[in-house]
Amino acid sequence: MSSQTDIPGVTPYEGAAGGWGALRAVAKAISGQLAIGRETAALRRMNQPDGFDCPGCAWPDPKHTSSFEFCENGAKAVSWEATAKRAKPEFFQANTVTALWQLSDYALEGLGRLTHPMMYDRASDKYVAIGWDEAMQHIGTALRALPDPRMAEFYTSGRTSNEAAFLYQAFVREYGSNNFPDCSNMCHEATSVGLPQSIGVGKGTVTLDDFDHCDAVFCIGHNPGTNHPRMLATLREVAKRNVPIVAINPLPERGLERFTSPQSPVEMMTGGETPLATTYYQVRCGGDLAVLKGMMKWLIDSDAADLAAGGPGLLDRTFIEENTTGFEALAADVQATAWPDIERKSGLSRADIEHAASIYAQAKRVIVCYGMGITQHRHGTQNVQQLANLLMLRGNLGREGAGICPLRGHSNVQGDRTVGITEKPDAALIEGMKLAFGFDTPPEHGHDAVAAIKAIRDGESKALICLGGNLAVAMSDPEATFAAMRKLDLAVHIATKLNRSHLIIAKQSIILPCLGRSEIDLQAEGPQSITVEDSMSMVHASQGGLKPASEHLRSEPWIVAQMAKATLPATRVAWDHLVADYDRIRDKIEVVFPAFYDFNRRVREPGGFRLFIAASERKWNTPDGKARFLVAPGIEEDDGLDNGTLVLTTVRSHDQYNTTIYSLNDRYRGISGRRDVIFMHADDLAARGLKHGDRIVVETVKAERTRSVSGFTAVAYPIARGTVAMYYPEGNGLIGLDDHDPQSGTPSYKSVPVRVRNA
Template identity: 65%
Template sequence: MSEEPDVKGVEPYAGPAGGWGALRAVALAVKQQMGASADTRALLQMNQPDGFDCPGCAWPDPRHTSSFEFCENGAKAVTWEATVKRVDPGFFAAHSVSELWGWSDHALEDAGRLTEPMRYDAATDHYVAISWDEAFARIGAGLRALDHPDRAEFYCSGRASNEAAFLYQLFARAFGTNNFPDCSNMCHEATSVGLPQSIGVGKGTVTLEDFDLADAIFCIGHNPGTNHPRMLSTLSAAARRGVPIVVANPMRERGLERFKSPQHPTEMLSTHSTQLASAYHQPRVGGDAAMLTGMMKALFEADRVDVTGGGPGLLDRAFIAAHTQGLAALQAEVEATAWADIVAGSGLDEAAIRSMAETYWRAERVIICYGMGITQHANGTANVQQLANLLLLRGNMGKPGAGICPLRGHSNVQGDRTVGITEIPTEAFLARLDKAFGINSPRAHGHAAVEAMEAMREGRSKALIALGGNLAIAMPDPDVCFEAMRGLDLSVHILTKFNRSCLLPATESIVLPCLGRTELDVQAGGPQSVTVEDSMSMVHASAGKLKPASGGLKSEPAIVAGMAKATLESGIDWDWLVADYDRIRDGIEAVFPDFRDFNERIRVPGGFRLTVGASDRVWNTPSGKAQFLPHPLLPAEAQRKGLILTTLRSHDQYNTTIYGLDDRYRGIFGRRDILFANADDMAELGLMQGDKVDVMAGPGRVLPGLTLVAYDIARGSLGAYYPEANCLVPLDDHDRLSGTPSYKSIEVTLQKAA
């Protein structure tokens, strides 16, 4: 980062990821949220076999556990949930909705935990307390008043457990709709759509143990230091045994450069930190497809040279012959692409791309990890399939130490999809669901997130039930989304904390407070555990231990059951299911064969792994083989755009939840009104660090008054914080194959602020 001129709140950070900075941040979070009498035992119970799963990211737990299996941001998530602050009826009596609209998103959630069901009273512009019975009755009446079940949208956040998500989809399908917008639609839907076409499954193929066997690891378009910090321990172990870790990311991120583990006293007391990246390449924002095409082109060229010289070649021909289709079309497309177009599209020179390719082909076992820097583009599905193409060329699928590793966000976002939260259900799944529960599920495909918001905007959908999340803030085009949600007849938000989506009142708006992941869940059958699936398809139990924030809280499964009872005459005994979550798991097992012996297997420490066919070289594609899928690049002239902006999460943030205003590793403190830019680009535009600029992405799309900060980011690239920069993304700017919004490739111009 440039050190000139001085800008308030901009201080270069020289330390490694983790280290003493992480410990200080955890201590501060505990003090601010949990107070002097904090029950810090919660942190020691996180990610332990008899404890609760981290409410943050979906990075898997190691099979060997220790007293410390949490990271800085996981600790922040726990303190945020276990806070002593309360948002009770007195809070709402003191603050109108109009007043709260003027609060920041950070301040809204920092106010504390919800304690009672609340209903918006339009006459007073305040939320007022109501009983659970009244809340459920009003929700049931609102849903029954719709003239068709498809007028309702059932949104699901990735923090919902398997048990809650399964009951939720059962409720909605018994009601009569497949409208399931969910947070996957906004992050890894390109994975869920792209990988099944390539390898027959929309999940990663690796396990945590594969990282111990890999000969090379590629990290593309993700920032583990902030978004999945426990991954740093895995990368650190690989780096220490000499494994090349090749990074491709437009911005320099400390969490991909150096790491000091806060859980290793020897390292903490030394001046040593582990160097992570063996090579760090900075493609321009949106340059990944061109970079991957270049790597394959270099591989094909080197393979030809080796074969011509009498060698076996660099492609895994035996694997390709036995397990794949489509190589000829891919090779023809790649070889026809000019290096000039690859260089122009990627922002990397040819030598850098060839170097990456050489590291790839010299390794026998390669893992490619990627995040939303790959998926959140108009060509996100193509990006994912290009990663699969590259891995298939050398047989790096379905063997130990190799495979593809999509880095999921929320801790059960993958599990929710596994147990039925999908707008495009298969006939086989619906038939099993109908047989198990005696219902008649609808067969028409429903709405994903963008389609749901468009339906609300056009008045085709009139009710929203939101199981967690902050939908209005997570979506692009906030002005459109805000207006759409205000036009609903019914909105219901099931939350631990109040957020901005609750401030968009419908004709009837209800907020229902639920138990958090850390809290003891007691039903008629006694204390309960739930289950979650991590990003490597491991399913394990999670049991909260803390006293609930309020006696007025219900669990998510209990809330779903209460809404269903008030809405339906389905013949399903919802109370019986919720009394003992083993019964819900029996239902999951009846519908999804992969969950055989579900209750027995989750009682084994560490849980069990679901079947991932591609991990065993079983390709559940129509042909029974993995598919090479070519994607042409645009010619160089068409690729030359102006400045391209990507949205970013700060280090004091998880998805839409903002824990604080610091972004320590990027050297930003106490503010978020920042625009990261390349110093040479700034000079060309006659701008300098500290200048205030307006960011424009077309008529009416302006993010005003950001402060420029010179940063080590690729030429032609900019970075601004999410969700503030969502206003620059139109609702219809998304990947046409998956519906994933293009949060990370926004063409913009800059002008000095007035």
């Protein structure tokens, strides 16, 4: 940053990621929730073999955990959940929904834990407490009254356990619907759609141990310091081995640059730090496809030159010939792509891209890690597939120390999909459900998140059940989304805290308070554990130890079972029997999904077990049994836009997890007490007659219609030229429901063509 002191709340941050700043933030988060004893007890159990899984990111646990096996943002997530603050019925009696709507999202969730089932009373404009039986009666009656089960939408948040998610999809499928919009639709759906077409599985192929054996790591489109901080310890160990770490990202992220480990007494006491990225390329937002094609172009050309000179070549021909199809088409495509176009689109020089490719070529074992900077584009699926192409050129799949590593956000978003949260049931799932429960699953595809909002908008769907999350705020196009959700006949939200989605009132609006992951889940046959799956397909148990925040809280599996009983009078499922002992739910999961064989025994082993990932063993579950090089024609995402157009990306602040705002600070970017900023390169500001500190208007450049947001302050920042960044969800109003990847349906949160001007 430059000249930051003249704007309130904008000051350069000079330190490393982690360090004393992280410890101070942990202490502040805990004290701010007024439950120091309760929260510290929870932290001692978090990510331990006999404790509960962090409700934050999905980075895996090491084999040998320490007593301090949590990161700064994990501590924030736990303090947020284990807070002493309560939103009791008396609070709702004193505050109308109209008044609550005026509060910020940060203030709403800061009110504390929900304690009772609540139902909206239109006469008083207030939520009032009701009993569980009454709540279920209202839900069951409303769902049964729909002319068609497909007129209901069933949303799932990634914090949901395997057990709750499995019961949820069983309930909905017996009801007669496959409408499963979920948070994966908004983040890694491009992975779930793109990788199966390439390598036969929609998951990563690496394990945590692979980082001990790699010769290079490429970090593309992600920010570990904020979104998966425990990854920093892994990258630190990689860097200590002098293994190159190549970062490709539009913004300079401190968590990719350098790290002071809070678990290293030497670094903490001496102020030491570990440099991470050996090379940092600031790609123009939306230019990843161009960079990847440029790297592959150099590899293929250099391979040919090496062969001509009598060398062995740079490509792994044995791997390509034995394991893949489509190489010739890929080679023709990248060789036909001109370097001037690659440079213009990527914002990088040919020399930079060739240098990155040479690092890749010199390493025998390469891991590519990527996040939503790759997936949340209109060509997100193609981005993912080009990463797979790059790895296949040198045989970096199914090899120790190598592979593809999608970085999932929420702690069980991958597990939810594994146990059936999908709008596209395949034949195996349909057959498995019949075998496990004896009913027929509807075969047709249901709605993803974008399709669900459109169906609600168009009056085709009249009910919405949300198993966690804050769907209205997370979705693109809040103007359309909010208006659509106000047309619902029924809205049900299963949640731990109040959020804005709960205040978008339907004809009937109900809030059902659930247990947090850190709390004891006591069912008819004793305390229960749930299971989760991390980003590397490890499945492990999680058992809370805290007294629940209210005696009226219920577990998500229990709530799902009660909704099913209230809705399906002739159900084929023994809901109460399953919920009494979650081992029985896991037995049913094993029937439907054989990969979970011997589930209850294996999950009780320390650290759990890894699901079989065929591509990790060079087995390709594709139609022809081969991994496939897939061509992405062209490199343009914004054809026809003039040279004055910028590309906007939305980003999370450091004190944020998805739509949850822990504070108004963004420490590593030097922002405190505010979120009304837009990050721009100083040259981009000057070219438009703007300067650091100006109030500006941001407008979209689309034929459909112009969208705009105003009241934001320009902050000169060392971001890539041609790229601007705003916080999520503040920037969501610039993204229409139709602005998404056509293959995966993922909204294009990170590729919004815009212009900026003075307010």
